[in-house]
Amino acid sequence: MKDIYELFNDIEVHDNDKKIEVSDIEKKRVFKQLSHRIVKTKKQSKWKRALSIAIVTFGVMFSAMFGLSFTAYADDIPFLGNIFKFFSSDGNYVEYDKNAEELNLLQESNGIKISINDAIFDGKTLYITYMIETHKDLGENPWVNGMPVFGDSGMSSSQKISRIEDGKYISVMEVDHLSSFELDEINVDWRIESISTEANNQGTVFEGNWEFQFDVEAVERQNLMVNETTEKDGITFTADNISITPMSFILSYSYTATYEITNNWDNVFVTVEVKDNLGNSYKTLNGRGLGDTKILVSSIATFDKVDPNANKLILTPIIELSDNDTIGYDKNGKPIKANYRSIDSEADYKEIQLEEIIVELK
Amino acid sequence: MKSNDKNFVKRLQKEKEDALEYIVNQYLPLVKGISFKILGPIQNEGLLEECINDIFLSIWNNAKKFKGDTSNFKYWVATIARFKAIDYYRRAIKNNEVEADFLEFQADFSVEEKIIQAENKEEILALINRTLDPVDQKIIVMRYFLDMGSEEISEKLNLTKSAVDSRIFRGRKKLNKQAKNYYLGGSLGERYL
Structure with a gap:
């Protein structure tokens, strides 16, 4: 189906005579406003998509059921040492491993295994450690496309994925919620739609379906x-x-x-x-x-x-x-x-x- | 690398911000002119500004759907500007009418009103796509989304004015019939029929 913007290709409105004069300052102002908003629309759209899945009751019930039946507990993940410790070599994440909740959830799709090892939530930010294992070539800096969702507002996230050996990657993901107040317990829903070799689903894209649901209690504070x-x-x-x-x-x-x-x-x-x-x-x-x-x-x-x-x-x-x-x-x-x-x-x-x-x- | 008159469409489609800056600089006079012509009578500076922002955001978000080269990009921009400004105008007018709620009880809506009422134009567009041949699609979109008169449409499509009129008439009839057949009980059926 053609959408309206595609249809507009065939309809050329000749309105050149309607041009009015605009100062350089105004052009700059409009661009500035837009440059703030284009980032936001991207973030928002991701979040909205995730939200629309979450708020449909059926969706939640189904996914919870699937989550339970198909999420294997990853006892068989070979011990690789604590992921937080790996990233704490630069002084970050000290003491995180002691206080983290062990989850060990494993999902496999399209020949790529993703396992969540620990999670810790400080009321504002959720930290998740996870590992990717595969025989496929994900390159040096793969990207996981799909964000963990929790709470009731938008969020931002950061992640660094490191290759520790061929076919094995580990990462700590940080996700914030944007509420002004802190949360005591959260239900996290993380759906990953694809893994790509470059940011924003660029490069080689491996599609699949990895879904995690779990609860995390905030640490005492x-x-x-x-x-x-x-x-x-x-x-x-x-x-x-x-x-x-x-x-x-x-x-x-x-x-x-x-x-x-x-x-x-x-x-x-x-x-x-x-x-x-x-x-x-x-x-x-x-x-x-x-x-x-x-x-x-x-x-x-x-x-x-x-x-x-x-x-x-x-x-x-x-x-x-x-x-x-x-x-x-x-x-x-x-x-x-x-x-x-x-x-x-x-x-x-x-x-x-x-x-x-x-x-x-x- | 910077955007220039040769590469800006490609860069825009790759979501490079400097291309957005380039099109704002190039097309703001056109976009503002078109929006002002349509929204001017409402005398709401904020609405005008919001509409202009929305036009550029739509261009940014839908850049990949533009098929053509740099030389006809301005026509695509102008079409979007007109479409958005008319949408803003109609919604502003609708909001100003206190008795708008009563309209809901009227049994027979025209296609025009359905298009105005549809917050999400996708449903009505799907119907247009399914029901009409390409020429009629164009005519209906020009008439109801871009608010063009029969004369303007006839000039653009090299048809006589009466041919356009009769195509609009038949197009509307087909749309109403299809809407009844396919959407009875569906969201469109509930809302519009």
């Missing part, structure tokens, strides 16, 4: 309301909350920038450096913004485990203001901006360090 604000040069930073888990702590914060700043700078990034009163500094495991404008952005960042002897955390917000690359000049000599900034860019850059916020640990 202690909440510290912080609600401290600091301000400088048009940026207002608020540390909202710290949630301490057995293996990490999660800082929720938000910031606002004045109109002058968002108008004058293409990018506003805020990171937080964290130290304690014993001199330890903490590494960020992951961090992401949840706001949809540059004006008010709420973020969360996950850090390493807190030293049990520390009684103070010292947060230093660092604001990075930067401009995108200039890729050319128009006929009036005005610079034409790209919508990206390259790593060694010489475009304007400014760093502002805000006053520190001290949080007492009880």
Whole structure:
């Protein structure tokens, strides 16, 4: 069936006479708005698709039944050492293996075995370790197409898949939910439609059907309301909350920038450096913004485990203001901006360090 | 690599953002002009802006469906712009009518109203695809999705105005009949018949 956009190929509307004048600034503004939205539509569509499956009662019942009957428990997975430990060589995921729930679920389709080993959920982010085994050539950096779904809002995810030997890959997947509150228990539904050798279903694509359903309880955590604000040069930073888990702590914060700043700078990034009163500094495991404008952005960042002897955390917000690359000049000599900034860019850059916020640990 | 007048369609279809930037720069005057002509009377700046964004997003999302080269891309853009702007216009007008609910009780809807009412145009489009021959498909789409008059359609298709009129008449009749046959009890049947 031809859809409307295909039909439009045969209908040429000649409306050239209707053109009206548009300034360069307006063009830039429209493009900027669009560039925010195209990313979103992609994310949303994936999520919506997953949601539409999940909310149909029949779908849930059926898939739960299939899930139980066809999900083999992977006792026969050869022991390969803890996946978290593999990825913790760079200092990340310390203590995650101790607190993780062992799942050992196995699914095989199209000659590719996927097994989920452990899962751990900190109220915000779900971490899943999994392994792919196959005789097929998935290349150096395969991509798993299909995201774990849980909770009741959109989510983002990151994953790094490493080849440990021929035909064997391991990975830790991180998935956030975007609710402002934390969840205590989640039902996870992970359907993988294909595995590809390149991102976004590109390269060689291996289609199949791998489906996992399981529940994960959040680890015990202690909440510290912080609600401290600091301000400088048009940026207002608020540390909202710290949630301490057995293996990490999660800082929720938000910031606002004045109109002058968002108008004058293409990018506003805020990171937080964290130290304690014993001199330890903490590494960020992951961090992401949840706001949809540059004006008010709420973020969360996950850090390493807190030293049990520390009684103070010292947060230093660092604001990075930067401009995108200039890729050319128009006929009036005005610079034409790209919508990206390259790593060694010489475009304007400014760093502002805000006053520190001290949080007492009880 | 950057988009230019030779490669921008290919780059757009590969979801390169600089191609989007290129088409905004090239076609915003056209897209805005068409949208403004249709939505201007409503005097709602926000609606106009949303419509323009929606047009470009549709172009981005459906770029792969464009069959042609860079030279006729602008006609495809113009067609989408017109389609979207008319859709926005109709929905805005519909929302403004307090008594719109009463329409639901009227027994006999015209094809035109069905198209307007259909939030999801896929069903009606499937029906058009199934029922009509290619020329009639075109005519019905031009008439009801793009709001073209018989004269404009007749010029485009090299037909006489009366031929267009009679094809519209027969097309509508066929559509109504098919809708009754196939969709009785289905979602289209419930909603429209």
